[in-house]
Amino acid sequence: xxxxxxxxxxxxxxxxxxxxxxxxxxxxxxxxxxxxxxxxxxxxxxxxxxxxxxxxxxxxxxxxxxxxxxxxxxxxxxxxxxxxxxxxxxxxxxxxxxxxxxxxxxxxxxxxxxxxxxxxxxxxxxxxxxxxxxxxxxxxxxxxxxxxxxxxxxxxxxxxxxxxxxxxxxxxxxxxxxxxxxxxxxxxx
Amino acid sequence: xxxxxxxxxxxxxxxxxxxxxxxxxxxxxxxxxxxxxxxxxxxxxxxxxxxxxxxxxxxxxxxxxxxxxxxxxxxxxxxxxxxxxxxxxxxxxxxxxxxxxxxxxxxxxxxxxxxxxxxxxxxxxxxxxxxxxxxxxxxxxxxxxxxxxxxxxxxxxxxxxxxxxxxxxxxxxxxxxxxxxxxxxxx
Numbered sequence: 001x002x003x004x005x006x007x008x009x010x011x012x013x014x015x016x017x018x019x020x021x022x023x024x025x026x027x028x029x030x031x032x033x034x035x036x037x038x039x040x041x042x043x044x045x046x047x048x049x050x051x052x053x054x055x056x057x058x059x060x061x062x063x064x065x066x067x068x069x070x071x072x073x074x075x076x077x078x079x080x081x082x083x084x085x086x087x088x089x090x091x092x093x094x095x096x097x098x099x100x101x102x103x104x105x106x107x108x109x110x111x112x113x114x115x116x117x118x119x120x121x122x123x124x125x126x127x128x129x130x131x132x133x134x135x136x137x138x139x140x141x142x143x144x145x146x147x148x149x150x151x152x153x154x155x156x157x158x159x160x161x162x163x164x165x166x167x168x169x170x171x172x173x174x175x176x177x178x179x180x181x182x183x184x185x186x187x188x189x
Numbered sequence: 190x191x192x193x194x195x196x197x198x199x200x201x202x203x204x205x206x207x208x209x210x211x212x213x214x215x216x217x218x219x220x221x222x223x224x225x226x227x228x229x230x231x232x233x234x235x236x237x238x239x240x241x242x243x244x245x246x247x248x249x250x251x252x253x254x255x256x257x258x259x260x261x262x263x264x265x266x267x268x269x270x271x272x273x274x275x276x277x278x279x280x281x282x283x284x285x286x287x288x289x290x291x292x293x294x295x296x297x298x299x300x301x302x303x304x305x306x307x308x309x310x311x312x313x314x315x316x317x318x319x320x321x322x323x324x325x326x327x328x329x330x331x332x333x334x335x336x337x338x339x340x341x342x343x344x345x346x347x348x349x350x351x352x353x354x355x356x357x358x359x360x361x362x363x364x365x366x367x368x369x370x371x372x373x374x375x376x
Contacts, residue, residue, distance in 0.1 A: 044237040053244070068252030068284040071375060079243050090237075097240070104248055113251045155243040161251070166374055173253035180246040187238040 042087025042144065046094075046186045049152055053079040069161050071116075071169050077157040081184050083125070086148035091189045094130070094140040096123040099157065099182030103175065113175030118160045121182060125153035142186065155184060252284025256338070256373035261348050267300065270354035274314035279336055279371065280343035287373030289336045289344075291321050294328065300365035301325065303356035308335055312345035320346070325353075337376065 055064045103110030123138040129149040133139040261275035305324045311317025320335040336344045
């Protein structure tokens with residue numbers, strides 16, 4: 001065979017081997033296995049605490065299903081939630097997404113009542129690792145640290161039926177509204 | 190070189206070209222695949238987040254303010270210097286306390302010119318305080334509160350009609366029509 005051709009074939013084979021990348025290499029190598037270890041992920045959760053919410057009109061506990069609201073009523077809803085944050089480097093923001101008041105139906109009395117009522121919500125969270133965010137109401141920073149955070153937080157919603165002027169809310173009599181959408185959120189920073 | 194040797198050489202060259210081409214294609218495919226895989230990384234984020242509803246849907250219902258007033262029995266046999274009394278009852282049928290007020294009052298007929306009408310707070314039409322009154326020339330202000338009735342309760346008041354003792358004979362046998370409009374207002 002032509003020496004030139006042989007050399008070319010050998011080169012091509014060598015190049016093919018190098019370009020292919022797969023296959024065994026002839027130079028020395030060595031490997032070692034580190035000692036086995038376990039890595040555990042942390043956790044970020046917010047959940048219902050399981051204790052029932054309490055509705056009050058003024059200082060009197062009421063059952064919202066049977067209570068009849070009238071102008072001048074100030075109703076409060078109180079609920080506890082549990083937050084969990086574990087993770088040595090975990091920092092999260094605890095906040096409240098606002099709820100909504102909507103007429104139970106599109107009927108005039110329901111819509112009038114929805115327009116008359118005002119709602120405000122306050123999230124209260126205290127404990128090690130929980131810090132209020134200055135200038136942002138209902139917002140907290142949760143720093144899990146090595147100990148983690150497992151804490152009950154309280155949501156209080158105040159629904160006010162204004163007194164108004166004589167006859168101002170007459171069209172809201174017997175109306176019904178749905179209160180929904182309020183949620184506690186925990187988001188990793 | 191013989192013809193056979195040159196044909197062999199040609200075939201070997203051809204094989205080398207095919208081998209090089211296929212290796213190049215493989216390398217190209219690997220590079221392309223790597224680029225695609227790296228390019229796909231900037232998509233979803235792995236940050237944790239959790240939201241939990243703090244208020245499942247709750248329905249709130251408004252009450253109402255409503256009231257009913259009974260009609261007093263007919264006043265008859267009115268005579269000069271004589272007072273006839275009839276009780277009437279205000280019932281609160283709503284969800285809030287109400288203040289009962291006389292909103293409008295009208296009196297017509299010849300007898301009205303010599304009649305004084307009063308409402309007192311005595312449920313038995315005995316002695317009591319006058320909460321509203323009308324004479325032929327004067328009248329309590331519209332909006333005067335005559336009673337506060339708590340939710341679910343009722344209150345009985347007394348209406349008195351007195352004919353002036355100096356009523357002229359021309360008023361004998363005449364009649365009077367009264368209309369009082371009572372409104373309930375949430376205090």
